[in-house]
Amino acid sequence: MNDESSLPAQDVPSGKGALRPRARLLRTLGNDLISSDKVALIELVKNSYDADATTVLVRFQGPLEKGQGRIEVWDDGHGMDVPTLQRSWLDIATDTKRRKPKSDGGRRVLGEKGIGRLAAARLGDELLLVTRKADAREINLLIDWSQFDQEDAYLDEIEVAWEISDPDVFSEEGQAASVFSDSGSEAWRLGHGTILRIEKLTHTWVADDFIELRTALTRLIRPRPAEQAETADSAKADDSDGGTTQPDFQILVELEDVPEALQGFAGPIDPSADLRTPHYQLRGSVDSNGVATLRYVQQEPPLEEDLGTKTLWNNDKRAPLAGPFEFEINVWDRDKDAIQRTLIASSSDGSPPTSKDHKGFRETLDDVAGVSIYRDGFRVLPFGESGDDWLGLDLRRVQSPTLRLSNNQIVGHVFIGADDNQGLKDQSNREGFLAGTAYSDLQTLVRAALNELESRRYKARHPDKPQPEKKGGLFERFDLSEIRSALATNYPGDSRLIGLIDDKNRDIQEGVAEVQQVLSRYSRLATLGSLVDRILHDGRTVVTRLKNISRFGKRDLGKTTLSSDEKIAIAQNSMEETADQAEMLSSIFNQIEPFGGRKRGRPKEVRTRDLIQKAISIMQVEADDRGVNLAAGDADISTRLDEAEVLLVLVNLIQNAIFWVSTQPRDAERAVVVDARSNSDSSLTLIVSDSGPGVVDDLRDRIFDPYFSTKPDGVGLGLSIAGNMVEDIYGGELTLVQEGPLDGATFEATFRRRV
Structure with missing residues (x-):
């Protein structure tokens, strides 16, 4: 009989088999799915939480060197019996928690993927698990993870065994009694809980590791809301019996037989008092x-304000796939004066802080800065970790440094529930959510909420000041005429110095003229971005029609049953339709032409109605998408304004109006009207009025500031650029008027020169 293994490949008979993983797969999964020892410990703490523990003790016993030392994770949860051990703990990737998303104590469980126990394999080579369920016997399970590193061993060849005995560790006189009695837990009296004793550590633990671990554990559990924290602190201070309020879930860290330099990392996990x-x-x-x-609160000047309800979502086509959720955003200014005030206020003796104190405060803030996400009370990593800017806050600040906040100024918390946010799915490595619509919607909503804080912070940091006498546009301030006049008065004989002033003033004015041209050119390019959607939308439609005319014309002309006259009629009809579509393309190209880079001659005479209609056509796609009605007024005035420059101003104003109108309810009026007016002094005013929420009085003078924007992702340059162009090139002004054709905001751009 022939051995099948010796047969040629093409002669091997069909068959079937099963995937059979090598034993080392288990360690590989632990190292790949659990990104660090810190994350591994957090996974074990989460398992304790799922077991309804109220207290978790993480104990380190030195020497904490690779291949030595011990880590113990004690909890007073409900423990396990043998069926639970087999069904839940030894069953890798079990769906037990997915099928039963609530713990026996009513908590929403966190470890749905069933891979948390691989964290123990990441931390050390040996594991002793001791567990006891109430009114049951105690279980001891020993696993030597190094067995799984054998090259030739298969996973199903390595057995793990457990022993069942009378209660010892979790007996009334056992070790658990001394561990938990000081923490206030009563579980030791009931005789249930779990300990994971991990030995022969796979990594050496140093001070930086403990800093990261304590910081991560500090932010692991949902922080108490500010008012609850204050109430709890008051209760502790007023407790005449010396007792404390027992939290729902607390984490303790102990260190034994470690260098003195590490002893300071022991103790309860509490947020920094600073x-x-x-x-x-x-x-x-x-x-x-x-x-x-x-609700908004600020320290200086003191202010506490209920802001009522605000719509953060600006998409009428669908509701957000994220939410409901709660949040708390805490912000600190990092400049020396702000930190100085904070440190003095928190100082027990009122002594002035030193530069070291300032540095220490910033370092403390750096350690915990970021916006964390808590799901059903427990933190989701890596949101809010150092370097994790999942909201893109640092990029927003680069674009608008005066208004926006950077990631290292914020300690934020977003609280979601898994049942209410089922679109937010974990990545397999427990490092964040899968990218998708729900995640993107959550980012949008949180940034919109942050924008409300940023606007109010800007106002607090830039209080109203008397406005200096206006001298015209931005560039008119680059003028040395006043200095020349003062020199001519006080030093009339110094013609050389006055001549130098004149020469330098000419250089400045020539530079200003060049900057104005560059500003105008780049402003045109920015407006081209708004044109692209219009071009793509209409251009693709025209191209599709041209293809259909060609295809159907070719098909009809190929029919042998048609007479020559019929074919001529088909060809003539196709050419006429082609000419119509070509005219449409020409119209689209005409919209782009004013923004081209080639040099233009003197402005030609144009009608304001044509300019307004062209601006409306540029923004029509966006208006339709947001459910906003764009309309032109009745005025039709002849002018010689530069077409591209006027369109730049109008497009900026219309785009701004569309956004704010779209924040209004669907059943409300959602309109933007664009009109023109000829004034008695021969100037021309273009008007953009909307039915949006308007501009609150506190912000009316600020909206023209560069980089100030009340849009969640606004850069804050649109009104500034448009206003400077009207002022500097046309000697006019861009103003927000009190009343207009519609009830929202009304902007008027008045052109005085070159009209």
């Missing part, structure tokens, strides 16, 4: 439609 009083705070809740209820 960061209890943020300079600014916004907290609130967001419902499933993106409508938020907000």
